[in-house]
Amino acid sequence: MGHFSEDLTHKTAKALDxxxxxxxxxxxxxxxxxxxxxxxxxxxxxxxxxxxxxRIYLDIATLKTPKDGxxxxxxxxxxxVDERKxxxxxxxxxxxxxxxxPTCEQISKWKGAGMPVKFIRLDNAGENTDLQKRTESSxxxxxxxxxxxARDTPQQNHLAELGFSILANRGRxxxxxxxxxxxxxxxxxxxxxxxxxxxxxxxxxxLEGKTATRYVHWCGKNPDFSKHLRTWGEAGTVKxxxxxxxxxxxxxxxxxxxxxxxxxxxxxxxxxxxxTNGVHVTCDVIWLKRMFYKTAAIPENIVVPPLFDVEIETExExExExExxxxxxxxxxxxGDAPIENGLADLPGLVEPxxxxxxxxxxxxxxxxTRLIEEMAALANDYKMELSGAEQHYYEAMSSHPxxxxxxxxxxxxxxxxxxxxxxxxxxxxxxYKEAMAKEPEQWAEAVHEEHERLVKHKVLEPK
Numbered sequence: 131m132g133h134f135s136e137d138l139t140h141k142t143a144k145a146l147d148x149x150x151x152x153x154x155x156x157x158x159x160x161x162x163x164x165x166x167x168x169x170x171x172x173x174x175x176x177x178x179x180x181x182x183x184x185r186i187y188l189d190i191a192t193l194k195t196p197k198d199g200x201x202x203x204x205x206x207x208x209x210x211v212d213e214r215k216x217x218x219x220x221x222x223x224x225x226x227x228x229x230x231x232p233t234c235e236q237i238s239k240w241k242g243a244g245m246p247v248k249f250i251r252l253d254n255a256g257e258n259t260d261l262q263k264r265t266e267s268s269x270x271x272x273x274x275x276x277x278x279x280a281r282d283t284p285q286q287n288h289l290a291e292l293g294f295s296i297l298a299n300r301g302r303x304x305x306x307x308x309x310x311x312x313x314x315x316x317x318x319x320x321x322x323x324x325x326x327x328x329x330x331x332x333x334x335x336x337l338e339g340k341t342a343t344r345y346v347h348w349c350g351k352n353p354d355f356s357k358h359l360r361t362w363g364e365a366g367t368v369k370x371x372x373x374x375x376x377x378x379x380x381x382x383x384x385x386x387x388x389x390x391x392x393x394x395x396x397x398x399x400x401x402x403x404x405x406t407n408g409v410h411v412t413c414d415v416i417w418l419k420r421m422f423y424k425t426a427a428i429p430e431n432i433v434v435p436p437l438f439d440v441e442i443e444t445e446x447e448x449e450x451e452x453e454x455x456x457x458x459x460x461x462x463x464x465x466g467d468a469p470i471e472n473g474l475a476d477l478p479g480l481v482e483p484x485x486x487x488x489x490x491x492x493x494x495x496x497x498x499x500t501r502l503i504e505e506m507a508a509l510a511n512d513y514k515m516e517l518s519g520a521e522q523h524y525y526e527a528m529s530s531h532p533x534x535x536x537x538x539x540x541x542x543x544x545x546x547x548x549x550x551x552x553x554x555x556x557x558x559x560x561x562x563y564k565e566a567m568a569k570e571p572e573q574w575a576e577a578v579h580e581e582h583e584r585l586v587k588h589k590v591l592e593p594k
Contacts, residue, residue: 176249176277178213182348183245185213188233188252189290190226193319200316207323208233209297211289213251215337217344218293220327222320226257230264237265237272243349247274251287254278300326308363308386309423317407321388321400325362328390332356354396360387365422366415368401385410386422 136155143150179185193205204222208229211218219236223229237247252258258278265272279286301322305315331345332352345352364387371381385401391411401410566574585591 179249180214181245182214182217183212183240183247185249185251186247187211187213187287187289187293188250188258189287189294190229190255190257191294192226196316200313202316204320207294207320209290209293210236211293212348213289215344215347216289216335217348218297218327218330220297220324226255227260229257230261233261234264234270234272237274238270241272247272249275249277251277251279251290253287297323297326297330300330304362308361308421309425310363311423314404314423318388318402321402321409322362325389328353328355328392355390355398356396358390358397360399360417361421362387362389363421363423365418365420366399366401367418368403368410368412369414370410382416384418384422385415387415 139155140150176185188208188210191207191209193202193207195202195205204224206223206226206229208221208223209218210233221229221232223232240247250261252261258276262274262276264270265274284291301319304326305318305322310318331348332343334341334343335347337347340347343352345356366385366387367382368385369382371379375381383403383405385403387399388402388409389400390396391398391400394411395413398411398413399415401412401415402408403410561569582591586593
């Protein structure tokens with residue numbers, strides 16, 4: 131039967147009209163060796179805790195240093211979770227064995243506050259067995275009962291495992307909101323995870339008919355920092371001056387808020403200095419009302435196209451392009467393809483402008499240049515220009531002249547920046563290159579020569 135399961139074997143035998151002996155099947159040694167799987171752990175049969183700190187769930191997670199990345203300091207994250215209130219406590223250590231003594235000190239504080247620990251649920255790793263030996267030593271004598279979990283059964287230590295997942299998700303979220311770059315996250319991840327651990331105690335839960343935060347259920351009140359909450363990653367200026375600071379030096383430094391100071395006043399914060407990579411514990415902060423990292427870095431796998439490569443054409447613009455194409459075709463028929471005289475084509479660096487309607491190498495159609503009048507009028511609409519006294523007098527005089535067609539929309543640069551004695555921009559006539567060279571080739575050739583010499587003189591154009 132191919133080593134089917136017992137239930138599937140009975141169903142297959144019935145379909146084949148086989149008659150099996152009544153009774154359960156014996157265990158199959160081949161199935162036990164070839165298909166052995168982890169047994170589903172049963173629900174814990176212990177009596178749930180009825181007081182704070184009666185049973186603590188403890189575990190350690192390690193953050194690995196990335197390849198070719200920054201070194202991670204104190205990568206071992208130890209978490210302790212109270213079974214009754216599910217209040218969490220996070221600390222970080224260089225080595226796993228380094229958590230033994232600080233854990234004993236924390237248990238001693240709880241015992242002094244009238245909340246002795248009776249049970250600790252954890253796996254039987256080496257550092258955890260060292261913790262048991264230390265708690266039973268003559269220095270501490272806690273009398274705690276250690277409940278070791280079975281191998282590959284994290285469900286038995288579920289509160290600690292869930293605590294890792296929940297706090298890590300929130301820690302990544304606050305770093306993402308603060309626009310923290312990837313290389314900086316390996317420096318600040320401990321501060322982020324500590325902060326979300328503290329804020330998790332402000333979560334509201336219902337216990338014994340009372341709805342309150344975990345801190346209120348734990349010790350009867352919320353911590354002082356709950357009245358002075360700030361956004362993680364916010365920028366602030368921290369005072370760093372002392373009596374020995376020179377008068378010409380800065381008295382503060384820009385830092386980033388990365389947490390709340392424990393055992394301090396509620397308005398005392400942990401401010402990270404990116405220059406020294408140190409943390410200032412201070413309440414003397416001037417908040418800048420913005421995030422320290424203003425914008426998030428664009429991932430390398432996302433390609434953002436340049437703005438100038440994007441063209442949006444409406445139906446009216448397409449019709450105008452067709453009409454301009456017809457006019458250009460008629461103009462070329464009239465002018466023909468006569469060669470340009472006066473040797474202009476031989477000038478180094480001078481290239482004849484492309485014909486409208488052609489396509490660039492990228493496949494984009496070549497458009498006609500924007501007219502000067504349209505461009506200047508658009509600028510005038512956005513920018514309010516102030517006229518001088520002489521210009522005001524000029525426009526007043528011209529307005530009273532009966533033959534002068536005064537256009538209020540014109541800007542005051544006629545005759546000044548344009549030259550040529552023009553009195554109105556309506557007198558200007560925009561011509562294309564071929565059209566200009568066909569009408570007055572000698573004058574345009576001379577002007578082009580002069581412009582070319584100026585470009586070469588000022589090193590705007592390099593001759594080939």
